Amino acid sequence: MRDWPQRLQKHYRRWQWHRRGKLVSEWPAYLADRENTTRDDRLACYFGAGTLDPQTPISEVPLVALDIETTGLDPARDSIVSIGVQPFTLNRIPVAKSHYWVVSPRRALSSRSVIYHRLTHSDLVDAPRFDQIIGEVLEQLAGRLVVVHYTRIEREFLNAAARHYLKESLLFPLIDTMAIEAWQHRRLTWFQRLIGRRPVSLRLHPSRERYNLPPYQAHHALIDAxxxxxxxxxxxxxxxxxxTPVGVLWE
Structure with missing residues (x-):
């Protein structure tokens, strides 16, 4: 879901400001440790694919955009209903290599969530559980740096689902396009406030508009990826x- 309340956007800006420009070096050691300690073969294969040196230029990095649609915003109560991934580089997006999964939620759908992601009970009745498709998802993520729009959804929902089904955590470095946008629009000048200019929206599609990117249907995991x-x-x-070193961008 990408239509965040204004108060959540403000909190997100404050939370992200101090992170921009910091070189993060802990991820390689963490992923190596997880490869050696995980008890799940699917996680071992993923963590075994390795990670990037934080000094690697972003132009040399294989990337994969990840989007998750959920039944709500609380990973403790809500569930994943679809996952979309799109491999890419800074120069090319091979659309034919994208992947999409519909996932059976742990709890029944609410009418409100159906309005957002447009997946109904009949769409999900025969859908596989998270643990039945996570191996395929991790195969698509392995060896690539994951890119999302709003880290807390993808990271926290994937981790919550992994803890529920696999009894282990699932964490990895991410580039967050919302965080980049928040940094670029981190404050209004006194004059902008004086003339009544409002903070920009950090949602995915308003963010795209600022770069003259075309409008797409929202709340479909593959399209949002x-x-x-x-x-x-x-x-x-x-x-x-x-x-730019990738360690400046990931978190």
Whole structure:
């Protein structure tokens, strides 16, 4: 889900400000440790694919956009209903290599969630459980740096589902296009406030509009994954050099 309340967007800006520009070096050691300690073969294969040196230029990094649609915003109560992934680089998006899964939720759908992601009870009646498709999902993520729009949804819902079904955590480095956008619009000048200018929306599709990217249908995991991939390409082209170390961007 990408239509965040204004108060949540403000909190997100404050939470992210201090993170921009920091070089993160802990992920390689963490992933190596998880490869050696996990008890699940699917997780072992994923963690065994390795990670990038934080100094690797972003232009040399294989990327994969990930989007998850859920029944709500609370990973403790709500569930994943669909997952979309789109491999890409800064120069190319091979749409034919995208993947999409519909996932059986742990709890019944609410009418409100159906309005957002447009998946009904009949769409999900024969859908596999998370633990039945997570191996396929991890195969698509392995060896690539994951890109999302709003870290807390993808990271926390995947981790909650892994803890429920696999009895282990599932964490990995991410680039967050919402965090990049929050950093670029981190404050209004006193003059902008004086003339009544309001903070920009950090939602996926308003963010895309600022880069003249085309409008897409919202709240479909595969379409939003493609939209996120295109947004990162545009953000890097406008705000960063191709040799920017990936450790500056991931979190």
């Amino acid at each position: 493609l939209a996120t991939a295109e947004l990162l390409q545009a953000q890097i082209a406008r705000h960063y050099a191709p040799d």
